[in-house]
Amino acid sequence: MSDRKPLFSSSRRQLLKGLGLATLFPAISACTATGTSQASAGRVVVIGGGFGGATAAKYIKRGNPAIDVTLVEPNKTFYTCPFSNLVLAGERTLDSIGHSYDELSQVYGVKVVHALAQDIDPVAKRVSLSDGQTLQYDKLLLSPGIDMRWNAIEGYDEAASALAPHAWKAGPQTLLLRQQLEAMADGDTFIMSVPGNPFRCPPGPYERASLVAHYLKTYKPRSKILILDGKDNFSKQGLFTAGWEAHYGDMIEWVSLSNDGRVVRVDANRKEVETEFGTRHQAAALNVIPPQKAGFIADRAGVTDASGWVPVDPVTFESTQQKDIYVVGDATIASPMPKSGFAANAQGKVAASAIVASFAGISPQDPIWANTCYSLINPDYGISVAAVYRVQENQIISVEGAGGLSASDAPDMIRRSEAAYAVGWYNAISQDTWGTKL
């Protein structure tokens, strides 16, 4: 199907003009049709227009506009998981966390194709799409995020998620969970099941519990929140626990792994869960965040390992298993970097510059990253954890002494400014990734 694609992007044409080579155009196009990449600065296909993919597409174009970049993403609007917990709490609309691809295509000249990538042939360097197109690439960049491991918890499959939403990808799932929270009566119980590590956004479940508590405290103050956890400790635990006590009294109960918190079976019809040692809990609203793995297209590309995630070279984020396939974001094994939007954005830039450098025949620079995860305990009470990462002996390490947690004894004024920084962070990263003006 590649014959239906224009052979040259407009920028390519401009470049040729600039070089006074426009008259050679027909001759070159004849060559290109045979599949050599010699005549262009290079073809990149980016799969996934989330934090990692949209950032990478933009920064490749910024690095060298002559590179031909196609972004494949099924959705016309991307809804961010960051701040989707505020949508659950009724503090924001879904629209307010939606982002379009207009800037990428109109300002940066990225070709945006709204389709699902279905298969990848890493030898022929071809991607086949749900709309029947085939795209040829010199370099492929994947940022497909996560897929749920359906049935890892007995009874929790895709059909069950229509009754007991995960809301761990933002959009319709977020609205479904919001409806269930709205339908709760005062005194009802909201249950959240949280998986063991690794999973998308380590502090996310606890921020969700906080903001749902904020909503319930206002509208259904006798209700309870039960967190059933597959872990014995969690991100920013001390700060969360103190914040919960101060704002929500005993509304939130957290059951750790060693107190029989791990959910092993879900009955979505009855909104009932059963834990490892046979305790059953029933909810009015049930949120099951299941164990996860890299988005399926990573499997098709042959870049995942036995863990279901993608090992990468930490300097370039190129797959260690397939040449010329770069993978960023939640799909990768980048620990100690967390699976966060902040990290995906930073990794997208690192991979983009590695790709630009590689086309130019120069070697990439050693990257250094920062990450900050803000969480809201209520819309005016923010906490954070920050860290700096670099590569040492070919592994990502967290730089000692850099970053840190919010102080445990900070006054409310500080919590209020951290909540404001969280909004600032959201606006800045949205603008950097999708160009959304806020």
Add this chain to the structure above:
Amino acid sequence: MRSLLLLGFILTMTFSVNASSDWRHFPAVAERLGNQSPTEAGIDLNIPLVIDDGSSVNLKVSFNGSLANEEYLSRLWILADKNPNPDVIDFELSQAIPKVELTTRIRLGESQTVYALAQSNQGNFWLTSKDVRVTVSGCLMGNEEPQADIAMTQPRVALPRNPTPGNAAELRTMINHPMETGFREDGQGGYIPQQLVKSLNVTQAGNPVIDINFHTGTSANPFVAFFTDQFSDLTFTWTDQHGAQVTETR
């Protein structure tokens, strides 16, 4: 030039030594083997290769090697070569274990090699290992949990949901206890004293099913799941290092 070549050769050699033959330099394995050599197949160790939280790591070991008539696995050790004490957990198995598939949660202080060594009642050995990397994920910096009461509490046993005698199914056990290793500093120049659950013994109608020995490499709140085909008349006894016992029956 020649010495450079030689150096290159030596380097290549060192790098090509893979994890499973490193056991020769790891006394905890080598001493148990004596002069026997293990079969390095038929035993599988399932553990994440990159670990975000070394304080509780899921580990599953399963055996599908070939056994002679009347032969069964009688011992199984999990060992970690860079933990302060290499003993993680070990099992004494009986013929009442129809299928060796053991799940537990372990502690790993740093990146290292984890071994599973099994021995049959006829003295044959099987060995496997995995190199794992332990990191602390940036968003996982929690606060240290305050130490709970040092007594064993909340013994738990979960039988399979619809057990049919004679059909192997998984049974889970856990008891709450901090498993203080004795390696933690107390902030006053000394160490917090060691406090461990030593063992869990399971019997069926008085006959041993499985004996499990916990060590400093076992995570807090020792958890073990194993397969059995006996689901009644079971007694579970946990013993701590002072000899205190907690018993559950099913």
